[in-house]
Amino acid sequence: MALPPTEADPSDPIRILDVAGDDYRRVFELFLAGSNEKAVTHAHLSALVEQLPRRSVFLDIGAGSGTTTRHVGNYFEHTIAIEPGSYMRDALRRACPDARVLPDPVETADPGTLADFALCSHMLYYLPQSQWLPTVRRFLGWVRPGGELVLALQNPNNECMRLVRHFFGIRFDLAATANALRAGHEDLVESCTVETLPVRFHADNLADTLTVAEFMANVPNLAELESRPTHEDLERYVLTHFADPDGAGFSIGHDHDIVRIRRSSRP
Template structure:
């Protein structure tokens, strides 16, 4: 999730440089990256080839930087200029494209592609076309991993409570499974545990507000009242020890391109 991302069809453009600061605050208290990187390491180790990594919407490139040494080449698609600046600092050897994903021409066949926490900013009717577009760039036997928060975790329960929005890759998986034969082969859905912890109410409240700042047109210009969010945080995330915990398990949709022939 992010702070007020405005996304034209197929794009990932952010209006606020404050996104990186808010994201950093959230991840500093979460085990998400450690869990995700361990999972990705296992996936990478099982790949038959590790020639090209394609990261679509990599944000600041923290995960890209972790994976890039395992591949001969790294290509990123990141339309957000603030994100590209951070990405180039973290991944100076990566090829970085600025086009929206539905307009991009990366000119590669990737052994592994990532679409990590991007679909919040893509209209739901564009989810399948976006994934199918990326699958065109996957090498035979290669993988696309699509990451999104599990729709039934505590964090997304809060998002649904205040906004009514639900992001569920289960429907995407069903659409892709029913697509005509082509670049989509085996499809599987994994869930990775993740949680944010803090001893500070103000930090936890800031993290909650970060997740509630939906991209337009999903969100409106009036965020939920701060006192309502604080009441929710105290009621649902306060632990018996006096700290705060927000579960935000992730779903990973694994899509393999069939082998050639």
């Protein structure tokens, strides 16, 4: 589903994609069409959920457009989804009409019940990393004793995150949070494990790859950064790092780190 080329001067900075805009939606659909992310992560989440002794309430924290919410919610009697963005929330309600949708930011949200399984997928980028640990502890307070919380984030060493680090010097890494949860938080944490899922985007042409690379470079608060790479900078990086050796197209690895946290059953 190739998109028409953007009318941009090579010396212009990359676009800032508004999550509520049509450009973002089209680029996100292009990314999903070329990536095996949903197939891989949905299969992994299904395997985790099927091991749960109880599947009454599912809580999706930062649910987005609801594709994953719907997939996981099929295993549960009730679904609660937190999504503060109005554009995403409208799509979420269409995807999951039976879910209870909360419009509040995660800092003030209150699900009002304990979940057997909670998911926070690709949301922590939008919070300062100094707040990750207290935020995750808060999320665990929404999980029943013996239930599970799963966090998903880009692996910091994948090709997508190397692009982000190259242009912005930004690194997102769940390792420190996972390590902290294992030590000194026994009041809430029974176990904490980390697994990396290999996922990859592929396109057979440069134009689509550049569009998706621009999407990947849209880090939080991009508009507030002092400078942005130009389209020419981005194209040079893509040609150097993402071209398939056999000339069959372009690939960008965006492996996910999955942190699985079981809440302590102790009173």
